[in-house]
Amino acid sequence: MYILKEFQEKAVDKLLSHTYEALGQPARQVPILLEAPTGSGKTVMMASFLERLTDELPLQPGLHDNVAFIWFAPNTLHIQSFQSLQQLYADTSKLNCIDLSNLSASPVLHPKDLLFVNWSSVDSLKKIWRRENETSTNLETLLEKTRANGTKIILVIDEAHLSAFTGAQAVQVRRLIKAEIEILVTATPATRPQRSVFISRQEVVNEQMIKKGVRLNIGLDPEQQNGENVHVHLLRTAMAKKEELKELYEAELGPNKLNPLLLIQLPSDNASLSAEDKSIRDTLVGLLDMEYGISTSNGRLAVWLSGEKDKDGLEEPNGFQDVLIFKQAIAQGWNCPRAAVLVSYRTVQSPDFGVQTVGRILRMPHQRHYQHDDLNYGYVYTNIESSRINLVPADADFFLPQYAERVKQENMLFDTLASATIINDRPSKGVLSSAFETVFFNLMAQRFGVRQLPDLDLFTPQAAEQIEQQTLLNREAFRQNLWEFDIDEHQIIIPTDIELDPYEVNAIVLETNQVQRFAITVAEFKTMFDRFCYDNITRLNRSKSWKKLRETLLHFAEYYLGLFETDARKFYLYPQNKALLVPLIAQALERFEAWQAARGNEHRRVETKAWEVPELRYYSEVYVHADAVHHALEPFFEYINASDPERQFKDFLAQHANNIDWWYKNGDQGKEHFAVPYTNLQGELALFYVDFIVKFKSGKIGLFDTKTRRSDQEAPNKHNALVAYMEQENATNPARQLIGGVLIREELGGVITFRYCSNRIEDTNDLTGWNFLNPAELA
Incomplete structure (x- = not known):
């Protein structure tokens, strides 16, 4: 019953x-x-x-x-x-x-x-x-x-x-x-x-059937690392938490009533054990046996892996096993309320997997909350970096990318626009070749104004001085763009001592004092850098391309920055640098893919699809939470290197909030964002992603791309293509009026204004005849 x-x-x-x-x-x-x-x-x-x-x-x-x-x-x-x-x-x-x-x-x-x-x-x-x-x-x-x-x-x-x-x-x-x-x-x-x-989870929590939430990396302290790798330090801290919880259970329930179970999740997503899985497993099994007397031979260590399933009696409240090592299988249907602590060495990428797994430590053993509140939480210890750990309030549990949802108001209408995408009839091979190195080097040279170090056959004092001077110039160019070179071995930034409220969006925002730096061994740097290169092959055949990306990055560090393998890996993996590097890799891959496809296919064409402000949008770690008025998605996430004109236009929109229904900060690549086709200076078909889409109270929709004078040689081509697009759309749908174009900031008498042109232009320097944007006058 x-x-x-x-x-x-x-x-x-x-x-x-x-x-x-x-x-x-x-x-x-x-x-x-x-x-x-x-x-x-x-x-x-x-x-x-x-x-x-x-x-x-x-x-x-x-x-x-x-x-x-x-x-x-x-x-x-x-x-x-x-x-x-x-x-x-x-x-x-x-x-x-x-x-x-x-x-x-x-x-x-x-x-x-x-x-x-x-x-x-x-x-x-x-x-x-x-x-x-x-x-x-x-x-x-x-x-x-x-x-x-x-x-x-x-x-x-x-x-x-x-x-x-x-x-x-x-x-x-x-x-x-x-x-x-x-x-x-x-x-x-x-x-x-x-x-x-x-x-909702809150309904279940209120009935005391599951725990109140997750406490992340409680007690994790770099001062206690003592030169050991992070894997070992995580397990030591988690074992201490398990013993602490056992004492609390005994104080509340009596001796030998409940033995909290510690779960260890191995890294890779594959069912079979990877080399990394085996290495971590061997290290942890040895530590458990030598220091805690926990092993499979005495029954205190259970294993749930492919080909090994030693889990009899795990679900019993006072089961003899203290630790369970597992991979994916535990994520589905397993009911063990005594599971209390999770050590996760995973790079969690699947939303379903993350939520399902952490759910294993959120059940209440006796379907009620305990007097000691520490027993009403699940405990997670992980080496996943802080920028990748966020919560989804609805589902709750763990490790999903930060995201924003479209504002839900009855009077909020989101118009449909025709957005462009470029199609290649003949697919490319999809594998990085040696040509990628040239593509990446050119991108970085254009972006930072750096030059390759002199390739001198004779190593003379004069040659050494030339190399040193160019190295300093190149590094300074990177420093001016917020790259960091003063790096020690404390590179993993991990959240510590955090209590997460899974029902508040703000739970995803981590402050500086909520993270600490942990040391990485040289071997770990190599493994982490390989994984970083593998994960960042997003557009091509990953298994056949990641090593070429690794080679390209190491060559760039050597040829432009004077950094060799170990120091290059530290440089790239430093969290601040890594956040800046990821979008650059994505752009280089996109350029290479377009180049590779164009070699065998001259029949590129544009196709259009209906687009509207997305109901849900995920943001990577290069975006941070920021204040915004009337943004179409909440919360608002801003690119960490957003340009001054972009930030100033955001403030301008806030000042004119009474004349605006909503505005949306568009993405700059990908089929999910709004784009207009144009022909660039090389005569190639390309896509133009406007910065801002604004819905005014008058019903007019503004499509604006913020620039400074002569900041973009392609600006006239982009602007003129946008004007042609708006003319066609306005003729097709007379009930809706699109306005906009390239938007130039001007300061007149201490007042910041923005100007755009309704007609075609030849440059962005002469603003004669350009309109002043005044939302109040657009009614």
Whole structure:
């Protein structure tokens, strides 16, 4: 027997209402979402929903009440769900829980049957339950006989965010079943259908079913590192926290009632162990054995890896195991409320994976909060750098990129614009070649005004002086652009002693006093730099290109800055420098890709698509939270190296807020941002990303790109292309008026003004005839 919490009752009521509404329509495969955080009791809610549905369907006028259910889940999670619901229905027998082994030859589903299936049983035509056979024991026969009896099917898809809608075979199986309704159950949905039921984490916290939040790197201190690598220091600190929690549990519950479990997550995303995984694992296993007496031989160390699954008894409150080493598998469906501390060596990139994993340490062992508040939090220790650790308030748990959402106001209208993208008919090879080095060197030379160091055969005092002088000039050019050269071994900036509130957007903002620097060994620098190069190949074949990127970066450091391998890696990985380097790599890759594609394809063309201000936009670590008035996305993130005209125009918009509905700071590359096509000075087809899109109270839309006089040789070409674009759009849609162009800042009598031209221009120096932008006059 089970009793639902208040939020669970409300969720079940909404699910039933959506289901009755959907069943009354002729459409099939109608999706209904239950979005609920880990630990909220999704299985119990679904058990209640299915039971009430079978009871109430006969009472709903006009609805078919002859219904059976199929419950799909990934891996072996269906077994866990099967056992749970079988136990929940033990007293009432309202539904008949079965699995494939319970079905006989020529199988059929009867009303109130609930069949549990894992995707891997039916995800290929080669699987037994998909093949034709003499006894007709297959999915096709099951469906055919079930429908012949007049029984309709409702599908329940557990962990629906995984592959139910993206995997080709999963989609094919869903089409084959063609259920009346598909109930999607997940904590992290990829999409939200029209009929959705959402349970917030705060509701679950209020019922004391899960912990209040996450405390990150509590007690992590570089003074205690003592020359050891960060991996070891993280584990030592986490073990100390585990022992501290055990003492608190004993004080509150009594001795030997609960043994908090420490989880260790290895780095790579692959199912198999990488060389890095093995190295870290060997180091940690040795430390656990030698210093803490924890090993697999005495049963205190459990392992959940590919080919190794030693986890019997883990879920028991006072289980003997103290530590579990794992990778991805633990992220799905594992229920171990005593899990309390997570040591994560991952570079977490998947939103679903991050939320699912941290959810394992957020369950409350006794479904209530404890008197000692330290027991009401999960503890995470990680070497992931601060700029990459942020929270998503809705889902909660951990490690997602900082993001902003579109403002939701009834009177806020976001117009659709035609945005351009450039298409190449013939794909490029997508692999970095030696030509990339030239592309990167040229980009850096243009950006910073640096010159390659003299290549002198004779090493004379005069030659050495030339090299030294050019090195100093080049380094100074970088320093003027905020690059740092005075670097020691303390390079990893890690958040320490932070209590994260997963319901406040501001929780993603870290202050200077919330981070500390930790030392990195030479070997770690090499590994980190390799991973950095690998991660930054975003546009091409990553596995075949990252080594060329590494070679290019090391050569640039040597040929322009006089830095050799070890010092070059330190220079590039210094957080301030790394944030500046990432967009430069992206630009160089884009230039190389365009060059490579153009070599074999002269048929570049422009295609347009409908664009509007995005509902959600992610920002990298080179953006920081800043104040803004009427920005279309909240919170507002500003590029750390935003130009003075951009910052001043943002202030100008704030001063004229009464005449503006909203404004949006556009991105400068990528298909997700607004772009206008133009022909550059080299006669090539290119894209122009305006800086600002402004919706005035008058209904007019301004497209502006902030410049200073003669700051961009391409400005006239970009401006004229934008004018042509606006003329065409205004003629096509007379009800909407676009204005704008290149925007030049002027200071007259101590007052900052901005001017733009409605006509085509030849340069940005002579502003004769240019309009003064005055939002009040645009009505």
